[in-house]
Amino acid sequence: MTDSFDILIVGGGVVGSSTAYHLAELSNSKVGLIERSQICSGGTARSCAIIRSHYSVPSNTALTVKSIEIFRDFKKYLGDTSLESGFVQSGYLILAPEGETSDKLVENLKMQKEIGAETMQISHKEALEFHPLLNLNDIGAVGYEPFSGYADPYLTTTGFANAAKRQGVELITNQGVKKLLTKGNKVIGVDTESGVIHAGLIILSTGPWIKDLTDPLNIDTYLDISRHSVITLKSESEYDFKLPIIKDLSTKNKMYFRPSSGGVVLVGTGDHGDPIKHPDLMDEEIVDDFIINQGRQISNRMPSFENARVTNDWVGAYDITPDWNPVLGEPDGWEGLILAYGFSGHGFKMAPAVGKMLAQKAVGIEQDIDISPYSHSRFKEDLLLSGAYGIGSIS
Structure with missing residues (x-):
């Protein structure tokens, strides 16, 4: 050494x-x-x-716009054809409920475009063409990023x-x-x-x-450490790995979901999670209430998942600043x-x-x-x- x-x-x-x-x-x-x-x-x-550029803080969008460019051309960027990122260009849909949140979504899309993000507001009809399984009855505005996706x-x-x-x-x-x-x-x-x-x-x-x-x-790091849970769900039909990522701002815990290997959907949240003292002491057990709540939310957004079953779960630690x-x-x-x-x-x-x-x-x-x-x-x-x-x- x-x-x-x-x-x-x-x-x-x-x-x-x-x-x-x-x-x-x-x-x-x-x-x-x-x-x-x-x-x-x-x-x-x-x-x-998950890889997307939708933010309301301009510098966050600037950083992720550049990062998306790198993910899309990872091998060339690193100068080595043997190196992979596992990037899947699935696209990204962000859903906002009627009212103030929809107005903010539209404003943010304008800001993101000015910075260089490939993003747009689309109609409900267009959103359903990209993701036919969605129920959008309670959604006011939809944003779409065609070049976003997820990686390994x-x-x-x-x-x-x-x-x-x-x-x-x-x-x-x-x-x-x-x-x-x-x-x-x-x-x-x-x-x-x-x-x-x-x-x-x-x-x-x-x-x-x-x-x-x-x-x-x-x-002073001003940090909170929290525990976040993720589950994968399987319905009767295989979930297409190229379906867009969904961010659902109508949910209290800012639920997101995306395709994952094995024809399942991976479901997580963007909220504060459960406080923990240290990541090495994190409880690995997923609580039933989380599964029930996520199941309820996902079946509202995708009715075909009403009887979906859990196939996997895990937890991770967030380091959260104020x-x-x-x-x-x-x-x-x-x-x-x-x-x-x-x-x-x-x-x-x-x-x-x-x-x-x-x-x-x-x-x-x-x-x-x-x-x-x-x-x-x-x-x-x-x-x-x-x-x-x-x-x-x-x-």
């Missing part, structure tokens, strides 16, 4: 791996990535991997990591970081299970585990440290572009997309990024 790097990334999820690849592309820096287990073994492994978290993350390794990044796996090492107000390295590693710059992308390393430095948007940048009062956390359930779709912006920031290049709105200081300065749909990962 190398004992010093110019830049060391802690965390081998999709954000860390994307950052590692882009650092190798943009500089001759000596770069390492350290992961306590295997690449894509933490939060990313449990992602539903493992293939995407290992794709970035392997491309980074090919270009000289050292991947250090099965090696936990016990603490950050400091000198004065500067972070100078990490203490691992096998010894000390020094670095000129540390990038922390450890998701909901970040507090293990920041709390000893008295860095405005449901990430922190990308230096923490107040510290040098030699860049934070990348708090993605609040929408990190996967942002990760390709976020990795590039973090790499540009790390080597002193002006970022293609301004990430200053994601500063750590915004919470104490009351500069929160406000979403039109309230709290949730659709902000």
Whole structure:
């Protein structure tokens, strides 16, 4: 194991791996990535991997527009035809109930188009042509993104990591970081299970585990950690893998669903979830109330799923900031440290572009997309990024 790097990334999820690849592309820096287990073994492994650009915060749309470009041409972007992301261009439909939410949806579509998103408002008839199983009787407005879809978290993350390794990044796996090492107000390295590693710059992308390393430095992450449940449902007929992803703003928990392997539909939520103290202590059991509620909602939106059965379930942890948007940048009062956390359930779709912006920031290049709105200081300065749909990962 190398004992010093110019830049060391802690965390081998999709954000860390994307950052590692882009650092190798943009500089001759000596770069390492350290992961306590295997690449894509933490939060990313449990992602539903939905890719869309619908947001009400403009910078979120800008980042995901760029990320969609990368997903659609992943092999060419990484310069390796053997690397896959598993991207399926299914399209994305967002449904808003009559009234204020529909008005906000239409306003957001205009903003997104100005930024460069491929999106449009469509009629109910057009929506049913894309997804014939839907019941839209209670829906006021529908947005559609033809080039959005979903991908494979493992293939995407290992794709970035392997491309980074090919270009000289050292991947250090099965090696936990016990603490950050400091000198004065500067972070100078990490203490691992096998010894000390020094670095000129540390990038922390450890998701909901970040507090293990920041709390000893008295860095306030402003984080809530929560538990989110996902189920897959099977009806009598096989669910077509090319049917569009659905986001249903008429539901209290901002339900979404998409096709998944085996002809099933994957169902999740964009709400706060259940608070937990630490991701390692997360209860893996899905509660009956969640299944009943999701079953009721999905059968309302797709009546053919009234008698659907559960085929799989899992849980994952969200790292949620007060405005449901990430922190990308230096923490107040510290040098030699860049934070990348708090993605609040929408990190996967942002990760390709976020990795590039973090790499540009790390080597002193002006970022293609301004990430200053994601500063750590915004919470104490009351500069929160406000979403039109309230709290949730659709902000």
